[in-house]
Amino acid sequence: MCGIIAYIGKQKAVPILLEGLRQLEYRGYDSAGISVIQNEKIITLKAVGKVVELQNKIGERDFSGKIGIAHTRWATHGKPSDKNSHPHGDCEGNIFLVHNGIIENYQELKNILIKKKHRFVSETDSEVLAHLIEEFNKKSDFKKSVLEALKLIRGTYGLAIINKNEPDKIIIARNGSPLILGIGKDEFIVASDASAIVRHTDKVIYLDDGEMAQISVDGFEIINIKNKIVSKEISKLNWTLEESKKGGFPHFMLKEIFEQPEVIRNAMRGRAERFLLENSAPILGGLRAVEKRLRKIKKIIIVACGTSYYSGLVGEYILEEYAGIPTEVExxxxxxxxxxxxxxxxxxxxxxxxxxxxxxxxxxxxAKNKGALTLGIVNVVGSTIARETDAGTHTLSGPEIGVASTKAFTTQLVVLVLWTLMLGRQRTMSNVMSKRIAQELKNISKFIEGILKKSKEIQKIAKKYSSAKDFLYLGRKYNFPIALEGALKIKEISYVHAEGYPTGEMKHGPIALIDENFPSIFICPKDSVYEKNLSGMQEIKARGGKIIAIATMGDKEIGKIADDVIYIPKTLEMLTPFVSVIPLQLFAYYFGVAKGYDVDKPRNLAKSVTVE
Structure with a gap:
């Protein structure tokens, strides 16, 4: 996945496609590629690295084709390489496509196609689609072949497809991955992001899930997966180029906070379901090579820095309680x-x-030098840690532009929960318990969507406390790491002093700091330590401290003590970090904005710390 652009019209396609790719660069990517129909054949060029590398490959060649597709890739299946870069083609070089998303059943489909003598050149799930369309195209026209192929797909996709044998059209399709159709004068530009369209036209149609469009120079037709025509309104883009890259949000950080329901679904897709369907102990794909060693593991040590360290602390609690494996975080x-x-x-x-x-x-x-099994939980496929560890799982959260991590944190939690289910099932966890956790994990995105709808309320609370120079964040058990993460977030983007503590440690020193100018943020859901948290809150109140509480919906007792309350949905205790961290991310964001800081690029910080 990362960025898609396609063009059909009366201008040369290559300059428009390259410009579109440059506008999509902000999303992050590891390779780029382009396919153009010209002189009754499809010319495809790819390059690992930046768009400029692709441009250098194109060089001074005269590309006169007026229809083409292009892509910037963020690896999810297969390392960054020319062969894994998009566009992907079929056996005969007739059909090429670019794809964002994840095909869950690609291996099953690939095995079927191999038996039918299809030849694959990449390690990607996306290439399967090109061959599947090719198979149907032997007996059907282009449009019908795409429809039939999509009916067999499980997963998400944003697609742009061209066919040498029907060189006057592009077919696009969407399911769970955005696609926009830009309508120009005698031309159409398709993109996954408005930033690649806004320079060409302000007239767009947003495809919805389950929709497909066939586009020619003369017009377009939008249908659904059942081949029924769909009527769509033309919308007007009112964004500048910079605004379009942020999806209409004022900052990347806020955009990424709001992306969390979808990226959590991506991180679970095809993984959580296995614990609902199988009564054995499912092994996650990236760990299959070390399955036997995992069964013999007696201790886990998690190593990380910053926000990733705090996700590891949550992992320590759940791995010990539910998988029964002694775990340390360093x-x-x-x-x-x-x-x-x-x-x-x-x-x-x-x-x-x-x-x-x-x-x-x-x-x-x-660790490797000392004989330990090394595992990775990373977002970037093909990164050094992904390559050097024995095995691992990718978080699939997509590029994270804001320096302060948000969506990467919650997808790390998803992977840690899935690992807990896997390791627990290998040991003493019952099928009933693992299925209960997996089912509730699938509800988390919906719960987060509900919290995000209350962002304006959280913004008001952040403004109310915007003159504060110190904060104390408190939580117990699973939410102690969330207190640490909340304190880190506000330090990172607001430059105010904040400390995260276990609630029980408050009276061993930090309470000496409390007065009316030193607010406390309590994470106090209805869980096994609720009464103890409530007691700590009373101690702060007795000393004149201001209190912001993160509490479970329906908890009336909290409102009698706290000055402000942000309510979160009730979920399993082990999953409360998913819902308790969202208000803290929003609070830190709005607090930083209220103070006038650039929350996307905090001073003195880098997105990736590559020096010791």
Whole structure:
């Protein structure tokens, strides 16, 4: 996945496609490619690296074709390479496509197609689509072939497809991955993001899930998966180029906070379902190569930095309680200096958004040298940690532009819960328990969507406290790491002092700081430590401290104590971090904005720390 652009019209396609790719660069990517219909054949060029590398490959060649597709890729299946880059083609070079999304049943379809003598050149799930369309195209026209292929797909897709044998059209389709049809004068521009369209036209149609369009120079037809014509309104783009890259949000950070329901679904897709359907102990795909070693693991050590460290702390609680495996969490920067005792029965898990964090990478190398099993939880496919660990799972959260991590954190939690289910089922966890957790995990995106609808309420609370110079964040058990993460977020983007503590530690020092100018943020859902949290809140109140509470919907007791309350949905105790962290992300964001700071690029911070 990452960025799609397609063009059909009366101008040369290549300059427009390259410009579109440049506008999509902000999303992050590892390779780029382009296909153009010209002189009764399809010419395809690809390059690992930046769009400029692709442009250099094109060089001075005269591309006169007026129909084409292009793509920037963020690897999800297969490492970054020319062969894994889009566009992908069929056996005969007649059909090429670009694809955003994940095809869950690609291996099953690939096996069927191989038996039918199809030849695959990449490691990607996307290539399967090109061959599937080719198979149907032997007996049907282009449009019908695409429709029939899509009926067999399980997963998400944003697609743009061209066919050498029907060179006057592009077919596009959407299911769970955005696509926009831009309508110009005698031309059409298709993109996954308005930033690639806004320079050409302000007239657009937004495809909805389950819709497909066939486009020619003369016009377009939109149908649904049942081949019924769909009538769509033409919308007007009112965004500038910069606004379009942010999807209409004022900052990338806010955009990424609001993307969390969808990226959590992506991280679970094809994974959580296995714990609902299978009565055995399912093994996650990326860990299959080390399945036997995982069954013998007696201890887990998680190494990470920053926000990833806090997701690891949540993992420590759930892995010990539900999988029954002793687990420790270490700052990667300290891990190798204390001479840890490791052996083959220890799994050392690196958590890193970028997969390039220098301290975490050094910790993994140290662990490997001492004979431990090394595992990775990373977002970037093909990153150094992904390559150097024995096995791992990708979080599939897509590029994260804002320096302060949001969606990468929650998708790391998804993977840790899935690992807990897998390891727990290998040991003593019952099928009933694992299915209950997996089912509730599938509800989390819906719960987060409900919290995001209350963002304006959280904005008002943030403005109310915008003059505060200090904050104390408090939580217990699963929500102690969330208190730490909440404090980090507000430090990162607002430059105010904040501390995260377990509620029980408050009276061992921090309570001395409390007065009317030192607000406390309590994470206090209705859980097994609710009464103890409530007691801590009373102590703060007795000393004149202001209190913002994160509480479970319907909890009337909290409102009698706290000055402000942000309510979250009730869920399983082990899953409360997913819903309790969202208000804290929003609070930090709106607090930083109220103080006039650039929340996307906080001072002194880098997105990926690649030096020790």
């Amino acid at each position: 700052y990667a920067s300290e891990f190798r200096y204390r001479k840890p005792i490791l052996d083959s029965s220890t799994a050392v898990v690196a958590i890193s958004q970028s997969g390039e964090t220098a301290d975490t990478l050094a910790a993994i190398r140290e």
